[in-house]
Structure formats: structure tokens, C-alpha cells
Amino acid sequence: MLTINKIDVAYDQVQVLFELSLSVSRGEILCLLGRNGAGKTTTLKSIMGLLPLRAGRIEFDGEPLNELAAHLVPTKGIAYVPQGRRLFSELSVQQNMEIGLMTSGAGKETKDYALSLFPRLQERLKQRAETLSGGEQQMLAMARAICTKPEVILLDEPTEGLQPSMTSLIRDVIVQMKQQNVAVILVEQHVDAVLSIADRVTFIEHGTNADTVQAAQLQENPSLIQQYLGV
Amino acid sequence: MDFGPYLFAASLEGAITAAVLALTAVGLSLVFGVMRVVNVAHGEFYMLGAVLAWWITSMIAGHPALGFWVAIVVAPLIVGALAMLCDRFILNKINYDPERTIVATIGLLYVIQQSTLMTFGPEARPVEAPFNERIALPWLEPTNAGLQVIWPTGLSTTSYKLFVIAAAVTILLILWLVMTRTRIGLIMRATQLDQEMAQAHGIDVNKVYALVFGLGAALAALGAVLVVPIQQAYYLMGSDPLLLSFIVVIIGGLGSVLGTVVAAVLIGMTDGIVSVFFTPTLAKILATLLVAFVLIFKPNGLFGKRRE
Ligand SMILES: Nc1ncnc2c1ncn2[C@@H]1O[C@H](COP(=O)(O)OP(=O)(O)OP(=O)(O)O)[C@@H](O)[C@H]1O
Numbered sequence: 001m002l003t004i005n006k007i008d009v010a011y012d013q014v015q016v017l018f019e020l021s022l023s024v025s026r027g028e029i030l031c032l033l034g035r036n037g038a039g040k041t042t043t044l045k046s047i048m049g050l051l052p053l054r055a056g057r058i059e060f061d062g063e064p065l066n067e068l069a070a071h072l073v074p075t076k077g078i079a080y081v082p083q084g085r086r087l088f089s090e091l092s093v094q095q096n097m098e099i100g101l102m103t104s105g106a107g108k109e110t111k112d113y114a115l116s117l118f119p120r121l122q123e124r125l126k127q128r129a130e131t132l133s134g135g136e137q138q139m140l141a142m143a144r145a146i147c148t149k150p151e152v153i154l155l156d157e158p159t160e161g162l163q164p165s166m167t168s169l170i171r172d173v174i175v176q177m178k179q180q181n182v183a184v185i186l187v188e189q190h191v192d193a194v195l196s197i198a199d200r201v202t203f204i205e206h207g208t209n210a211d212t213v214q215a216a217q218l219q220e221n222p223s224l225i226q227q228y229l230g231v
Numbered sequence: 232m233d234f235g236p237y238l239f240a241a242s243l244e245g246a247i248t249a250a251v252l253a254l255t256a257v258g259l260s261l262v263f264g265v266m267r268v269v270n271v272a273h274g275e276f277y278m279l280g281a282v283l284a285w286w287i288t289s290m291i292a293g294h295p296a297l298g299f300w301v302a303i304v305v306a307p308l309i310v311g312a313l314a315m316l317c318d319r320f321i322l323n324k325i326n327y328d329p330e331r332t333i334v335a336t337i338g339l340l341y342v343i344q345q346s347t348l349m350t351f352g353p354e355a356r357p358v359e360a361p362f363n364e365r366i367a368l369p370w371l372e373p374t375n376a377g378l379q380v381i382w383p384t385g386l387s388t389t390s391y392k393l394f395v396i397a398a399a400v401t402i403l404l405i406l407w408l409v410m411t412r413t414r415i416g417l418i419m420r421a422t423q424l425d426q427e428m429a430q431a432h433g434i435d436v437n438k439v440y441a442l443v444f445g446l447g448a449a450l451a452a453l454g455a456v457l458v459v460p461i462q463q464a465y466y467l468m469g470s471d472p473l474l475l476s477f478i479v480v481i482i483g484g485l486g487s488v489l490g491t492v493v494a495a496v497l498i499g500m501t502d503g504i505v506s507v508f509f510t511p512t513l514a515k516i517l518a519t520l521l522v523a524f525v526l527i528f529k530p531n532g533l534f535g536k537r538r539e
């Protein structure tokens with residue numbers, strides 16, 4: 001289980017997260033919802049060790065992740081699919097996946113598995129990542145993360161700017177990861193896109209966790225969405 | 232000698248300048264490309280390579296070639312290791328902040344230069360080439376009976392000069408293979424493209440930076456060891472290679488290794504030829520003018536990418 005316990009995070013002098021807490025278990029999909037600038041991306045970056053904590057703890061199965069150097073966090077089984085994809089643009093599809101494989105020392109089966117989820121990448125292994133279409137880039141960002149054989153995967157707006165068919169493919173893959181007992185933290189703007197697959201939803205407001213509710217509860221009673229997202 | 236053969240001889244001198252410059256400038260370009268560090272002390276790593284080559288050859292008795300072969304391996308290793316220490320204890324400590332690294336490497340320039348002066352003295356030191364046979368060169372002369380091979384008196388080079396060109400080409404090829412075909416090359420390129428995402432995939436960016444800074448310095452030192460049987464080693468010899476490397480890296484496009492090699496050939500050949508026909512000073516003036524033109528018409532360099 002991944003737990004984040006009252007973390008404070010700042011960019012230089014400007015504090016962005018205030019005593020933010022949340023947790024996610026294996027085989028669970030936790031969805032983070034919040035307005036633009038609420039601090040969702042900052043939360044995920046903090047988990048990856050890319051931003052220093054001013055206070056608080058991040059633990060994975062009791063081991064404090066926040067005491068590790070950033071490059072050791074992914075080796076503990078935490079994978080990150082960042083907002084805007086951030087592929088290694090000049091490297092090929094194959095090379096991007098190889099970097100994922102290196103993280104965990106995973107082998108060919110892992111790569112074949114990732115490609116089986118996204119067969120379109122199979123045809124484009126030699127293509128440079130920057131020349132892929134938006135949808136293909138998102139597939140590669142996910143494939144790269146899956147190549148690290150994650151136990152926890154952090155997904156930052158994976159359906160941003162994608163058409164419905166692509167969105168449902170991404171959603172299917174997320175559900176498949178859940179079924180394989182991976183813990184998923186999913187950041188989304190589009191509530192409709194995720195509510196059906198999420199187990200729990202945590203609302204982030206002004207850099208801290210506001211309500212956390214069961215997704216089913218939210219479907220019956222959407223007034224919280226109105227309250228936190230204004231939609 | 233006629234103009235044709237004379238130009239040929241001058242081009243050969245230019246090719247040697249280009250070969251050594253390509254090695255030195257690729258080192259600077261790698262460091263800038265991967266680490267975003269403008270290393271003002273790069274010329275001093277070159278100088279140190281040359282001076283260490285002299286020191287090593289002077290320490291080793293026996294056949295002079297032996298000293299040279301030891302120097303070409305050991306001097307770049309020492310310089311590379313020193314650079315890695317500088318990375319760990321200076322650049323890393325100031326977080327690779329762009330402005331502060333410039334100031335820090337200016338400081339490093341003087342520290343290395345003055346320490347060399349204090350340790351090895353101000354004299355220019357020769358190093359004997361491991362082999363140095365004269366090789367007469369042929370020239371094709373158009374006559375009534377078609378092109379004829381002639382051997383103009385005075386048109387010659389030495390086996391060592393040809394070796395310098397061949398060695399530089401080989402080293403650059405190896406470097407290219409390492410960057411494109413190996414795991415460590417992949418890691419360096421991933422770090423260059425997005426260091427945060429590299430970290431998020433288990434890459435120890437600090438280690439990569441130390442390695443790249445060491446490699447960059449070692450390449451400069453290697454160029455210097457190659458050149459030192461042709462030009463003598465002394466403690467102020469780092470400034471010309473620094474200037475020319477900057478020119479080459481800017482013309483080639485910041486961070487583009489291929490662009491750097493192409494620009495090094497262009498500038499090196501021009502420098503060599505103009506130096507033979509006119510003066511080395513005019514050659515530097517022309518190179519600087521060329522930079523100005525490139526910056527006006529192609530601000531990102533010949534092979535540079537537009538940056539956001
Ligand atoms: N590199 C940075 N330097 C300074 N401030 C930053 C930086 N990145 C983010 N911030 C600030 O931190 C706050 C939270 O940003 P964050 O990216 O976490 O929001 P978000 O919830 O992911 O928003 P969005 O839905 O738009 O992606 C914002 O006010 C933002 O301006």
C-alpha cells in the first residue's frame with residue numbers, strides 16, 4: 001500500500017501542497033480530481049521524488065520513499081505517466097520502451113506484454129517518438145511505464161486531447177492493470193471518462209485533500225463534483 | 232610549387248586542425264548538450280592533456296614511441312578523472328545553475344592554468360612523435376596526354392600527420408557507435424532529452440553528468456595528446472582551442488554532435504588553409520565572422536533545433 005501522509009511541498013519559496021494525505025492499495029484505482037492548479041501534478045511528482053518534501057512522509061509497504069534519491073523510487077515499483085507524455089522525443093519507440101525495461105531489469109516478455117496491449121506500437125518500433133500521433137504518443141508513454149513492471153502506476157491526465165475510441169482503449173488498459181493487482185492513481189479532468197472505472201475519488205483543492213468518497217457514491221450523488229469542479 | 236599542389240598541402244594541414252578541433256569541440260558539445268553546462272575551462276583540459284603527455288613521455292625511458300603510447304592512454308584518463316572530481320565537488324554543488332557554472336568554470340580555468348604553470352613551469356615542451364616518416368605526395372597534372380601523376384618537390388606530409396587524421400576519425404566513429412548503439416549511450420541521450428523523466432526511469436542523473444563531464448574533458452585531452460608532437464605543450468595553449476570549439480559548437484548548433492563535427496571540418500579546414508596562405512590571425516578573424524553570419528541567418532546553428 002502507498003500512503004502519503006501530510007506532505008508539504010513548495011517550488012522554491014511558493015508552497016503548493018499543504019498537509020496533503022492520501023493512500024491507494026493494490027488492485028485499487030484512486031482517482032484525483034481538482035481544478036487546474038489545485039496541485040494534482042505536484043502530488044504525483046512528489047511521489048516520484050522529483051520534488052523535495054518540506055514535511056510529511058511517503059511510504060510504500062512501510063518503506064519511506066521520500067528518503068530515497070529520485071532515481072531509486074521507480075526501482076521500487078512506482079511508474080509515472082506524466083502529463084503531456086514527455087517521451088524521449090528523439091529516441092525511437094523501441095528505445096523509449098528499453099529505458100522502461102532498464103528501470104526494473106525486465107525482459108522481453110514484459111515488452112511483448114506492453115506491445116500486446118498497444119499493437120499499433122508494434123508496427124512503429126523504429127519510428128521516432130516525436131513523430132507519433134498524439135494517441136500513439138500516449139500509448140507509448142503507458143507502454144514505457146508498463147515496461148518497468150510497476151506495482152503502483154501514477155497516470156496524469158492520460159486521456160487529455162484524445163478521441164473517445166482512444167480514451168476507451170486507455171481505460172481498458174487501466175482496468176487490466178487493476179486486475180493484475182497494480183495500485184493506480186489516476187489524475188483526470190474529465191469526470192465522465194473515469195468515474196465508471198474508479199474505486200475511490202479524492203478531491204484536491206488548494207493543495208490539499210478535501211473529501212474522499214467511493215466512486216459509486218459519487219455516481220449516485222454528483223453534487224460533490226459540482227462543489228469541487230464547478231461543472 | 233604550383234598553386235594546385237600548394238593548396239593540397241594546405242588542405243592537409245587544415246585536415247589536421249579539423250581532426251583535433253572535432254575531438255575537442257565534440258567534448259564541449261556533449262557537455263553542453265547533456266548537462267546544459269557552458270564549460271569555459273574546456274581549453275584547460277586540452278592544455279592539461281598536452282602537458283601531461285609531455286610529462287609522461289619525459290618520465291618513461293626507452294624508445295620514445297613507448298612514452299607516447301602510454302601518454303595517449305593515461306593523459307586522457309587522468310584529465311577525465313580530474314574533470315569528474317570537478318563535476319562532483321564544484322558543478323554538482325551549485326546545482327548546475329547556468330550562470331553560476333559559467334563563473335565557476337572561469338575560476339577553474341585559472342586554477343588549472345596557474346597550477347600547471349607552478350608545477351611544470353612556463354616553457355614550451357616538445358614531444359617526439361612515435362613515428363615520423365616523410366611521405367611524398369602525388370599530384371595530378373593535366374597535360375596534352377590527359378591527367379598525369381607527378382610528384383612535385385616539396386609536396387609531402389608525414390606518417391604521423393596522417394595518423395592524427397585517422398585516429399580522430401576512428402575515435403569519433405567509436406563515440407558515435409557508443410552514443411547510438413549501446414546502453415550507456417541510450418542513457419546519456421535520455422538524460423539529455425529530459426533529465427526529470429530519466430530520473431523517473433531509474434537513471435542516476437548525477438552519475439551520468441559526472442561521466443559526461445569526464446568524457447568531454449578526456450576527448451579534449453585526447454585531441455591535445457595527438458597534437459603535441461606537432462605543436463609544443465605549454466600552459467597557455469588552451470585559449471585557441473577554447474575559442475575555436477565555441478565557434479564550432481555555435482555554428483554546428485548547440486548540443487548537436489553531428490553539427491559540431493561538420494562545423495569542425497569547415498572551420499578547421501578554413502583555419503588550416505588560411506593560416507598557410509596568409510596568417511593564423513586572419514584565420515581566426517574569418518572564423519569569428521562566420522559565426523556572426525551563422526547567428527544572423529541561422530540563429531540555432533546549422534544543425535540546431537529551435538528551442539522553446
Ligand atoms: N515548476 C513550477 N514552478 C513554480 N510553480 C509551479 C511549478 N509547477 C507548478 N507550479 C504551481 O503549482 C500549482 C499547482 O500546479 P500543478 O501542476 O500541480 O496543478 P494541477 O492540479 O496539475 O493542474 P492542471 O489540472 O492544470 O494540470 C500551480 O499554482 C502552479 O502554478
Ligand SMILES: [Mg+2]
Nearest residue numbers: 040041042083
Ligand atoms: Mg497537472
